[in-house]
Amino acid sequence: MQPISEKQCIFSSEEIKKSIVTADNITPFHLYHGDRILENGKKMLSAFRQYFPSYTNFFAVKATPNPHILSLLKSIGMGVDCSSLAELLLAEKVGLKGNEIMFTSNNTPKSEYIKAYELGATINLDDITQIDYLHDALGGKMPEMVSLRYNPGPLKNGNCFIGKPQEAKFGLTGEQLFEAYAKLKSLGVSRFGLHCMVASNELKLEYFEETAVLLFETLVAVAKKLDIGFEMVNLGGGIGIPYRLDQTAVDFYRLAQLIDGQFQKIVVPAQLKQLPSIVTECGRVVTGPYGVLVTKAIHSKSIYREYIGVDACMANLMRPGMYNAYHYMSVLDSEKRDDQTTKKYDIVGSLCENNDKFAVDRELPVISRDDVIIIHDTGAHGHSMGFNYNGKLRSAEYILLGDQIKCIRRAETYDDLFRTLDFDLKL
Ligand SMILES: *Cc1c(COP(=O)(O)O)cnc(C)c1O
Numbered sequence: 001m002q003p004i005s006e007k008q009c010i011f012s013s014e015e016i017k018k019s020i021v022t023a024d025n026i027t028p029f030h031l032y033h034g035d036r037i038l039e040n041g042k043k044m045l046s047a048f049r050q051y052f053p054s055y056t057n058f059f060a061v062k063a064t065p066n067p068h069i070l071s072l073l074k075s076i077g078m079g080v081d082c083s084s085l086a087e088l089l090l091a092e093k094v095g096l097k098g099n100e101i102m103f104t105s106n107n108t109p110k111s112e113y114i115k116a117y118e119l120g121a122t123i124n125l126d127d128i129t130q131i132d133y134l135h136d137a138l139g140g141k142m143p144e145m146v147s148l149r150y151n152p153g154p155l156k157n158g159n160c161f162i163g164k165p166q167e168a169k170f171g172l173t174g175e176q177l178f179e180a181y182a183k184l185k186s187l188g189v190s191r192f193g194l195h196c197m198v199a200s201n202e203l204k205l206e207y208f209e210e211t212a213v214l215l216f217e218t219l220v221a222v223a224k225k226l227d228i229g230f231e232m233v234n235l236g237g238g239i240g241i242p243y244r245l246d247q248t249a250v251d252f253y254r255l256a257q258l259i260d261g262q263f264q265k266i267v268v269p270a271q272l273k274q275l276p277s278i279v280t281e282c283g284r285v286v287t288g289p290y291g292v293l294v295t296k297a298i299h300s301k302s303i304y305r306e307y308i309g310v311d312a313c314m315a316n317l318m319r320p321g322m323y324n325a326y327h328y329m330s331v332l333d334s335e336k337r338d339d340q341t342t343k344k345y346d347i348v349g350s351l352c353e354n355n356d357k358f359a360v361d362r363e364l365p366v367i368s369r370d371d372v373i374i375i376h377d378t379g380a381h382g383h384s385m386g387f388n389y390n391g392k393l394r395s396a397e398y399i400l401l402g403d404q405i406k407c408i409r410r411a412e413t414y415d416d417l418f419r420t421l422d423f424d425l426k427l
Pocket of ligand 1: 062063105236237239281283284285380
């Protein structure tokens with residue numbers, strides 16, 4: 001028999017049951033562990049601050065765009081990284097402003113640059129053409145500080161999620177950077193940043209170390225050639241989490257140490273006008289492991305394979321259907337059963353799409369109707385990737401803080417879904 005409950009759930013069985021009562025027995029829903037998010041966030045900050053005292057992480061809002069989560073992270077000194085107008089508006093509502101906001105967008109409309117500028121956000125440009133476009137959007141002004149996103153192209157091997165940098169739509173080439181910073185300087189920009197993000201869900205420390213080397217070498221070359229100072233290096237997001245049992249979490253202390261090693265080797269001896277601060281814009285590693293999707297089995301079906309139908313679907317968690325992502329699953333209280341029999345199932349939702357599966361051929365405890373199934377590691381890029389195909393409603397979000405479970409987003413209703421429709425049929 002397979003061992004089946006190896007990955008410990010971040011919530012106790014009692015906490016899951018309490019959340020179901022709080023939710024009036026309405027599943028599915030996302031549940032976050034507020035205290036664990038805070039504890040992990042503090043650990044990340046203090047690890048990097050040992051080497052880089054002015055370090056902070058700008059939490060990528062798209063990972064978990066909920067004001068309560070943003071506010072918790074703000075309380076421990078994290079900023080936010082926004083890529084759209086909606087994300088800027090959320091940041092504003094939470095009371096973030098100025099250098100607490102990073103704006104790393106691409107293919108950006110004017111209105112978003114204007115909002116980012118009004119909030120005093122640090123704007124990260126994705127292309128050389130965006131310098132004139134931004135200048136124009138701001139009516140001939142430029143922010144005091146501008147950062148540029150570097151795409152190292154052939155200098156960097158692809159990460160399996162983002163793909164080869166040469167084929168990625170993001171950033172400026174190494175050559176363009178020189179011309180772009182010179183242009184920014186001529187337009188009166190006096191403070192500069194450099195950004196790079198070429199990985200997603202990456203667990204290998206060496207990958208981030210390599211990126212840091214590329215960034216540091218580029219920064220030194222540009223700073224010397226153009227005689228400018230750099231205030232900030234943004235290492236991007238993309239730190240992975242152990243979705244699978246055989247994976248290990250990134251050690252923040254070790255990572256910070258490796259990056260500092262390269263900083264001491266490349267940046268410090270270059271005797272630049274100023275030493276840049278180091279920042280990141282991670283989302284997944286901040287909240288990912290500290291959320292679960294709670295769903296119930298509603299049907300079983302035995303044809304060429306064994307299926308369990310649950311009340312959640314791809315609209316609540318898109319990652320497995322979209323890119324075959326693995327999410328560990330457990331069945332509530334199955335470890336207390338006398339009979340520890342397991343069975344291989346496909347765990348499926350109700351969309352009219354055959355990729356609406358949370359797991360394929362997965363060994364799980366035998367599942368019956370109304371069993372509670374917990375899908376792990378949905379704290380980032382979970383609820384936020386939701387959609388309304390087949391008219392599916394997006395679920396509520398709850399958070400555990402201390403011994404309290406609070407609703408931080410109610411579930412959508414059919415009124416919400418139909419709000420944009422006109423039912424007056426006499427056109
Ligand atoms: C998605 C994204 C992030 C966050 O990525 P994670 O994998 O959640 O860390 C950060 N910056 C940019 C520009 C992104 O697009």
